[in-house]
Amino acid sequence: MSRKRLIYALILLIAYAPLIGIAFSNRLEPKVLGLPMLWVYCLMWSLSVFGLLVISYLVDKMYG
């Protein structure tokens, strides 16, 4: 497997990894800026997947 594909596989793994933690974060407390714990977790998850999309773009540019 090429280095680029390896990085892509890793990126996909990271995108799905928060699924494991969802059961543990599925609660209201503690709150962050008024948002329940689960909502902060999902917000971070969503934004981090977008971050991974940008990283994929940069990896693609780097390795061609």
Place this chain on the structure above:
Amino acid sequence: MYMGVEAGYVALSIVIGWIVLTASVGALATIRKFRVLAATDAWFVAGRTLGLLILWLSLGANVYSAYTFLGLPGIAAREGAKAWAINIYGMIAYLIGFLIVPLMWSRAKEKNWLTIADAFEDLYSSKALGAFVAITGALWSIPYIQLQIQGIGYIIEETSYGMMDPLTTKIIAFALIAAFTVVGGLVSVAFINALQGAIMLIAVWLVGILAPIIAFGGIGNLFTILEHYAANQPPGAKFSLTLKPQDISWMATLLMAAPLAFWLWPNRIQNIFAAKDVRTVKRNMVLVGIYQVSQIPAILVGLTAIALFAQGIVTMPVYKKPYSDHAFMLVTRMLLPPWVVGLVGAGALAASISTAAAILHVSGALFARNAYQKVFKPQASGRELLFIARIFTALIAIISLVLALIAPGILVYLLLVGYAGIVQFFPPFILGIYKRDLVTKHGALAGMAGGMLTVAYIKIVLGKKPLGMYEGFWGLIVNLILIFLVSLITRKKQ
């Protein structure tokens, strides 16, 4: 809050004016052969000629429709935390798209595929398989069309400030979609789409951020009200700020299945195959991903609607269907003057019409080309094919209208049913490209048919999801078992 006939006239006039403007500019562009401006061709390709901002805004108007602006706030108002599953699967779909779409594009270019049915026909050397994909692709688009008809109906209902009843608005929605489908790509002009995209983007952020602040003084207070509401909600309400155990298995299976279908919708894959440059495809994937972030304020709008109901400020029971899908327009109407409601409604409405028209257009063309001509009548003339395409398109549109009238569904769930069916193309498509020797055409057909029948059985006969898992995921399990089993048997025979 602005109310009354006058407000309705102001908002509706803007909506009608916008539709007339879009149609006129579109017609002018086509007549004068300004094909470079036609966004249906330019969905991915126009990046070479259009400025980045115009391109990005017009992409947004193309991708997002009633589903994002009405459906997502709707599910947030009705069920709370489950809305996150919808946002996150979309985000993952872009990531997966970024990784696999360039590969799909390269193969399509190499093999000269124009549609998904072409791909199946070529991969498995079977015209019947191509026809099967063309027909089932159209059938699974029915819920997608239905959601656009319902969504457009809700927008007209809200922008008329109660002057129009739901039946009339759905029939108007159907007529608008039918008219724009007949004139083909006329409506899609990049600059108009860009303007629409800008209006929708500003509206969703403005309403999403301002609504909780104006109504409750901030997001913290909004959640305090929602916590109280969740503990004292009316009978039959399903709102929760956390996920129930069955919601977790639904979310996990949805996230695994739905992103795989995202790029296999016949209209989307056609755009990908048509792209001239893979770099543009990749860049656009990241750019459109930004729109997915805009779904977050849309969720906040839904929460504001339900909190307003909890406080008794809104009387519409937004906790149940079909009222929950009115959440976005309802909150917009409460906070903003009628002319802004008209602009927001017009943008969302035009985007929904163009989405529905594009799907119907592709469905008809696929049926005529990959099913009627290739399987039933190879000598059919161009005129005959056009006639067949229009008959088939009309049939699909009428079925969607009838379903919207007699069995209206929740917008988000309608889309997810479509995804559950379309994702059944994924295993034989990917295996056909990478492990062709593992799968026979009979295996591919049995897998897709079995998967789709499983989805239909769960949705129509069973009426509930076994173990809480997404119906598309169950379909994929049956699909994979049948693919390998039937391929094993038929390969031995061959």
